[in-house]
Amino acid sequence: MSAHRYREGVKVSERHGAVEWLTERAALVALLPLSLWVASSAFTLAGADHAAVMGWFARPLNTGLSVATIMILSVYAGLAWKVIIEDYIHRPSSKTFLMALSNLTFLLLTATAVFFIVRLHVGSAPLPAGFGI
Amino acid sequence: MSKPHPDGAAAEDQTGRFVTQPNGRPRPLSPHMQIWRWHVTMAASILFRVTIGAASVGAVLVTAWLGAVAFGPGAHAAVTGFMGSPPGLLIGFGLTVVLFSFFLNGARHTINDTGNGLTPKTSNLLSWISVIGPVVLAAGFWAALMGAPA
Known part of the structure; x- marks a missing residue:
């Protein structure tokens, strides 16, 4: 085990932990109003036809809040899964593997969702248009 | 060392x-669940972890719905049809419970993180709201949705 590194008399790992804790809190505070907005959006979009959904995503506010929600949720859920894995998985190799898997999953999920949202916002032709298939 | x-x-x-x-x-x-005597604060705490796990699955489902919309009216109509069927409605109800659980339990967590609401009386009350509230709000959401003119 390597010796602890210190900066200004505080363990570097402790500063890192504090930043993660603050990130979790900030993300959760941002997600609380967003979750109410998601509920109201779900109410609007439940049962709506395709044209109505496309019209909804054409509005910049809806697109912006959708992208913000998926990004902040991924940051928050990624850190939450990290805490859960740290609490219940103790074999170092399994822990490293699961954390990498969790981070990769949320990265891919965010990229996929943003890709779809942007296409809906600009009103692209139905997929697989643009992929030459 | x-x-x-x-x-x-x-x-x-x-x-x-x-x-x-x-x-x-x-x-x-x-602490694992089997070590602790049951108490509502413990239930609210573990349910928030469950909620985040379920919200992760919910994010995948919502992204799949975004994909269906992006694939055009046919795919979107298929998803809308499924969501109106009994298994679809069950999933939909579950997702709204998770959403309101995220809001109420997340609010409890945030209040407790600032060092407030930690007396036995208040923490019990906040925990009960976080455990029961989501089901009540989800029921209200669906009652309003079903009652709303199409």
């Missing part, structure tokens, strides 16, 4: 009863 400690077996323990601290000493594992 791990030092010898009284219980050598704990270091090799893979049953999950002990973990080895960085100083080489064993300590009992973080």
